[in-house]
Amino acid sequence: MRKIKELRQSLLISVWFMFLTFPIMVIRVNTIDNIIEWRWMNMIYVGLGSFVFSFIWRYLLSKKQSGAKLLKADKPAYLLPMQRIFANPWMQMSALFFIAVFAVIFPFVFSSYQINIMTTALMYVVLGLGLNIVVGQAGLLNLGYAAFYAVGAYSYALLNYHFGIGFWTALPIGAALAALFGIILGLPVLRLRGDYLAIVTLGFGEIVRLVLENWNEFSFGPSGISNIPRPGFFGIELNFEQVSAYLYFLVIGICLLAIFVIRRLQNSRIGRAWIAMREDEVACQSMGIDMTRAKLTALALSSMWAGLVGVIFAAKTTFINPASFTFLESAMILSIIVIGGMGTILGVIVGAFLLILLPEYLRALSDYRMLAFGAAIVLMMIFRPQGIVTVSRRTYQFSDENHAPDISTK
Amino acid sequence: MPQTFPQNKGSVLDIVNLTMNFGGLRAIDAVNLHVKQWEIVALIGPNGAGKTTIFNCITGLYKPTAGDIFIQPPGRKRKRVTGMKIHKITKRGMARTFQNIRIFSNMTALENVMIGRHCRTKAGVWEAVLKNKRTRKEEKDIVSQSYNILAKVGLTQAVNELAKNLPYGAQRRLEIARAMATEPFLLLLDEPAAGMNPYETKELDELILRIREEERISILMIEHDMKLVMSVSDRIYVMDYGEKIAEGSPSEIRENHVVIKAYLGEEFDA
Known part of the structure; x- marks a missing residue:
């Protein structure tokens, strides 16, 4: 009985899909010969495809449901097999060692094209980590993150153009300016959260981009700023290859710094306050947390990283214009953390590499990039809404009777 | 009856003529209330009497329309905290729980x-x-x-x-x-026994008394469980329709006719 019901359902689905795709897949109007081609074979393909696919879909859904039941029964948090393997400290150390060795020899082995896309991916890792402070930890949805990125990039470009300020001086200035912009955005939106905050930040991102696009005297409009100098290396002129490797190591450095700082923040008094704020704003204030301050700190620290990467971006491409800082950029960074796993450092790294490197290596299929991207996000939301890497809270072991905590992280 | 406890007569919380309007609705009407040091005070009344609104005014969630709230932590100066920010009030030593649990899940x-x-x-x-x-x-x-x-x-x-x-x-x-x-001098409990079974309630009873004993703090609580209220509180305030209709020791409240009529019903026996 059940089999027949399943079959009937799949049949219905396939008929429905054949009907839906009929106008685009079957009919083709040939305007040159003024005839209509009927491609009936396509209809059969769609029918068969959706028939099979609906079976797979239902199988996965049912598997997911039984999995959820199993979860509730025994374990509080489900970890990926990968995560379980890496819970072993020895495995962790050796994996880290291999990654470190690979990262160091990378620029000497691969072409400058490879180095460039790796640098880009690493820049997105930092951007993701930065946005993750606000979205993953403090629970404030920010859709205008690219604006802070733009602030960093333009502060280097403009300071260099007008005052000849070098890369290393511009780096902290760009970060500070972006942090300042974070606070400026934060002040009016302190009372907002959820959807409302998302709309305001979206608007903020667009405002920054439109100002850059239209205020010609200030930002040179859509034509942008070119001839931005690459970072200097103690006054030595580097050729193109060397600059790529240099930037690569620079970004690796920033990346490590970001991971270090954000890890420390996560397990600190401030980091806990952010998570409490995400969980329950009223209770968080009632527990004596100054929410205004916690929110502004989160926004400033998060924007700071965008500013930092912005300066590097300007130096790397030597040309910037407002088109690099559209909403799509913000959405990309947000997708990185949503797909990777909100609130986790490892997740953001995995997400950034997936979303930035895959399209580069699959250039042959670039026509279908957005299609695959959309499908991936839909599937993600259905089957693993928490992201690839799940958050596991820090645990503490209390060994002896006098309650001296022997803190161990997990 | 609660065991006798070294009673210090200084009051740690003074609420004077507290009034709170929501649009045209008067949720609290000129309520006076005080809590002394080491005292357990219960605030009771039918649903919608304005008990939680008082809590929200004390802890800064609402800004009262009129009236004043003073605190005097043991060994510190008397201070007006009306309309102060929530986290500052907590820092000054008043911490609360919520009617519907608000833990960080x-x-x-x-x-x-x-x-x-x-x-x-x-x-x-x-x-x-x-x-x-x-x-x-x-x-x-x-x-x-x-x-x-x-x-x-x-x-x-x-x-x-x-x-x-x-x-x-x-x-x-x-x-x-x-x-x-948060190291409070006054703990505000909003219906701590709500949804608990009799065994858990009894444990809570012991816990509340023990907290007072060990931490030497005052407790102000809203509660509907009369058995718990009668057994732990030193004094009880009764509210109805935003007004304070009675105050006194548990035995006084038990015999108070206004309270019995307004809130507990004619055939109340606890």
Whole structure:
């Protein structure tokens, strides 16, 4: 009985899909010969495809449901097999060692094209980590993150153009300016959260981009700023290859710094306050947390990283214009953390590499990039809404009777 | 009857003519209320009488329309806290729990209590990143103090458990532990026994008395469970339609005709 019901359902689905795709897949109007081609074979393909696919879909859904039941029964948090393997400290150390060795020899082995896309991916890792402070930890949805990125990039470009300020001086200035912009955005939106905050930040991102696009005297409009100098290396002129490797190591450095700082923040008094704020704003204030301050700190620290990467971006491409800082950029960074796993450092790294490197290596299929991207996000939301890497809270072991905590992280 | 306790006559919380309007509705009408040091005071009344509104005014969630709230922590100066920001009030020593539990569900029990230590610790962004000796010590202290507080409410087994996975009674106790972690001189409990079974209520009864005994603090609580109210409180305030209709010791309230009529019903016997 059940089999027949399943079959009937799949049949219905396939008929429905054949009907839906009929106008685009079957009919083709040939305007040159003024005839209509009927491609009936396509209809059969769609029918068969959706028939099979609906079976797979239902199988996965049912598997997911039984999995959820199993979860509730025994374990509080489900970890990926990968995560379980890496819970072993020895495995962790050796994996880290291999990654470190690979990262160091990378620029000497691969072409400058490879180095460039790796640098880009690493820049997105930092951007993701930065946005993750606000979205993953403090629970404030920010859709205008690219604006802070733009602030960093333009502060280097403009300071260099007008005052000849070098890369290393511009780096902290760009970060500070972006942090300042974070606070400026934060002040009016302190009372907002959820959807409302998302709309305001979206608007903020667009405002920054439109100002850059239209205020010609200030930002040179859509034509942008070119001839931005690459970072200097103690006054030595580097050729193109060397600059790529240099930037690569620079970004690796920033990346490590970001991971270090954000890890420390996560397990600190401030980091806990952010998570409490995400969980329950009223209770968080009632527990004596100054929410205004916690929110502004989160926004400033998060924007700071965008500013930092912005300066590097300007130096790397030597040309910037407002088109690099559209909403799509913000959405990309947000997708990185949503797909990777909100609130986790490892997740953001995995997400950034997936979303930035895959399209580069699959250039042959670039026509279908957005299609695959959309499908991936839909599937993600259905089957693993928490992201690839799940958050596991820090645990503490209390060994002896006098309650001296022997803190161990997990 | 509650056991006699060294009564200090100084009052730690004074509420004078507190009035709160929501549009045209008067939720609280010129209520006077005070809590003395080491006292357990219950605030009772039918649903919608304005009890939680009073709590929200005291803890800064609402800004009262009129009236004043004064606090005088033991050994400190008397201070007006009307309309002060929520976190500042907590820092001055009043901590609360909520009618419908508001724990941080995706944090562990221990982390929940650690949040309570926030307003008594200092480490900022720099300290978090640099993690010098002082910060490491502070962090270690937060952990061990929080563990001790959890031990007091009997939740040592659940230290690393996510708060949302705890049973209901344990969540209530966790909320009390979290409030205790802010080192209050006055603990405000909003229906701590709501949804508890008789056994859990009895445990709560003991817990409340023990907290007063060990921490030497005052407790103001809203409660509907008359057995609990009568057994732990030193004094009781009764509210109805935003007004205070009676106050007195449990035995006085039990015999008060206005209260019996307005709230407890004619055939009340507790």
